[in-house]
Amino acid sequence: MALENLKIALDGFELAADLTVQGGGFIALLGPSGAGKSTVLNAVAGFVPVASGSVRWNGTRIDTLPPGKRPVATLFQDNNLFPHLSVARNIALALTARARPTANETRQVDEALARVGLGEMGARMPGTLSGGQQSRAALARVLLQDKPLVLLDEPFSALGPGQRREMLALCRDVLGGAGRTVLFVSHDPEDAAQADAISVVIDGTVSPPRPAAEVLEDPASPLRSYLGK
Template identity: 50%
Template sequence: AGFLPLTAGAVRWNGHDLGPMLPGERPLTILFQEQNLFPHLTVAQNIGLGLRPDLRLGKGELARVDQALERVGLSGLGPRRASQLSGGQASRAALARALLRARPLLLLDEPFAALGPALRAEMLALVREVADEVAALVLLVTHDPKDAIGLGGQTVFVADGVAMAPVSTAALFANPPDALQSYLGPK
């Protein structure tokens, strides 16, 4: 993701070294549990940062921001300061910004922790939908089995600091390793 300088090796995407690239030029978007919204900016400005960090948005870009707000269920909240949003609204605003960037790699670190079950499922479905639209690879970190199952694809299960090889999510939950079964509880 580029938060820390490399001490060895290289990070490559489709054969390109990402190291020398500026963060905004990299082919990825990251969405954290904390949402990383700027509290002094409006919701629309926070989302607009996904398009132009200088916030000099044209009419077409402003329309895309409005569409993103509508898509995550925040129509009409664009003028509100980010600091005035509830936790769930902030999660959705951050998701709108991430989806608007339409990068080929979407890293999601517990992005829906502040959402209730129904809205969580709705936002996960939206991530799947947009990922399909832009052919993005989604890497989701979650402690919620429903999120992993809902996203489908492959899962890398991590236990005691050791990552297992990627496997089909359906196969993983059909025959969970002992550590996962212990986490899930009795069958």
Template identity: 45%
Template sequence: MLRLNALDIRKGEFRLSGTADIKAGARVAVIGPSGAGKSTLLEAIAGFQPLDSGKILWRSDDLTARAPGKRPIAMLFQDGNLFPHLTVAQNAGLGINPNRKLTPDEMKTVEVAISRVGLSGMEGRKPAELSGGQQSRAALARVLVQQRDLLLLDEPFAALGPALKAEMLDLVKEIVAERNITLLMVSHDPDDARRITDEVLLIAEGKLHPPAPTADTLDNPPAALREYLGT
């Protein structure tokens, strides 16, 4: 269980508070109006945004004071997931160790991850030599080699066309199921949430709401969500 316990986050005038428990292995969409604090919540879970109060617990480990790199978390953002001067294999290898050459076993892990995301044969290419979809796959390979329990996605596929985005979401769904990864995904598109998540965590008006089933919530949205969905 990922326990977001009595969180209180302040950023200038902005404030977000609430409690939510996320079951291990769940796939959860983080939804809410623009500026509601979706990215801020992911940053807090990853350790980049300090809490004013509250605790973040994972399987009874208290992560609250832990540095980002020491948390069992991998994260993908909308942009900037790849270094342009490094190859696909080097970018993926950064997930294991940014500072030194990889051991043969670690190189094997990179090779398996690159194959899993469908980029075998492209290990030596730089990001500029890949399509947008292939770049997303390379970023996902880096997440895979990290072998973390939690994956946080902040709209990483927003720049892709609808078909490619659907393909990437399906790949993420398969991979998190295979590895029993707990997924939190920020999305502006309710169809993304329906496609791969079973629960939604709504953030609105400074409050974090406990996760609720995706289809029920989107079919019968609470008032705070209705305006955002345009229903």
């Protein structure tokens, strides 16, 4: 994925990015609250307009496409699980809007549930699950969407630090194992340390990704101040 001379302008807020992300990478967007991390994801997904520049996937420009036509799946903060549908039915929405999924679709749902550790919970309602289990269900649905680029907009922010890092590790295992490229938003350097590389979002600029250990051990001056180093 490439953001080429990208500029975003929203209500007086401006953000610039010019970077390339290697396919299959697990990349953190790290920076303080309000820096524009979620705005970057929303521009990639098509939820906010691009003022200039382009978003490209495998060399093809995608910022001119509507959100549903982009090769992108997004895991949001609220998980977007429908409370009146079972966990299995929620996940099946990634495949079909029919009330009764086919046998093949049901098999795919069961496999996705097992992959995220919810193999026996398909018949339960979302409200009976813990926060971590709801996050796993939402991850299973993203897995079935079969999009090559996955955006994580702080979907685990309501979880404690231990569960949050457990979910990031699961995302890396499940999505990375499926060959997906993942961009995730974080303001916590310990979470960002799980990434292959980190792009720093600060002072209206998104930096090109660098190896996570390198960024955290020797941060540039704007990030150094944020991290208190």
